[in-house]
Amino acid sequence: MECYTIRPICVGWFAEAEKSNFAYQKSAGEKLSAPILMYLVTGKDTCMLVDTGCCGEAWARAHHHPLLQTEEMQPVNALKLLGIAAEDVTIIVNTHLHWDHCFNNHLFPNARIYVQKREVHYSLNPVPTQYTYYESPQIGLSPPWLRAASRLVLVDGDVSLQDGIDLLLTPGHTPGFQCVHVNTKAGRYLIASDCVGLVENWEENQTWGLPTPSGIHVNLEEYYHSIRKLLPLTDGAHILPGHDPRVLEHAVYPPEDALPSG
């Protein structure tokens, strides 16, 4: 089976994120400095992005939360620093269509964009608490993914994207959420995005004996079903969350010291 390399790319920072937004019923009122991440997955003939990051500072200030984004962090510039041109990206997977995960789809002109069908439908008429997350028409905005709508490929359920890369439907945070399960030389990695916002979400919850869902969710029953589906697929060390600074401790996954010797 083909093995891939995964690079987390920080495209901005939430300066003061509410921690309970990431971990349900935990740490209310506590603030957290949290990166906004996209993941570059490369292989023999593969140049793929999982998510495309957020808007710039001014748009975020006007419509979301303040964030910090240097010029080097802007997604196209950040990729350029790794020797990748925007035109080189041929596959985008959006884990979901919240603004901080799909804002820049249109900047990658040669990419086909894989999204769950139910996520696309939902994003046009979400629950009111998620209007801003989707930049939905109900508040006079236009969902950012529409700028590249002609390149969408709608998927439905669990799908093998290609050898060694699977898309796993894992609703809860949003109805059409998908995780990306990627084979590497050190085993499978799960790019979990906002299904597991922080590493500590995955550490055992003392109250319930299960990982903690995001504080932002549309359906907790489905969310726990998704968690139970993911539990056997990973030992926790191989989870790449959506907004945890600890992800950036390694530039590349698997890290050198995780590779089998010989």
Ligand SMILES: [Zn+2]
């Ligand atoms: Zn989200």
Ligand SMILES: [Zn+2]
């Ligand atoms: Zn997010």
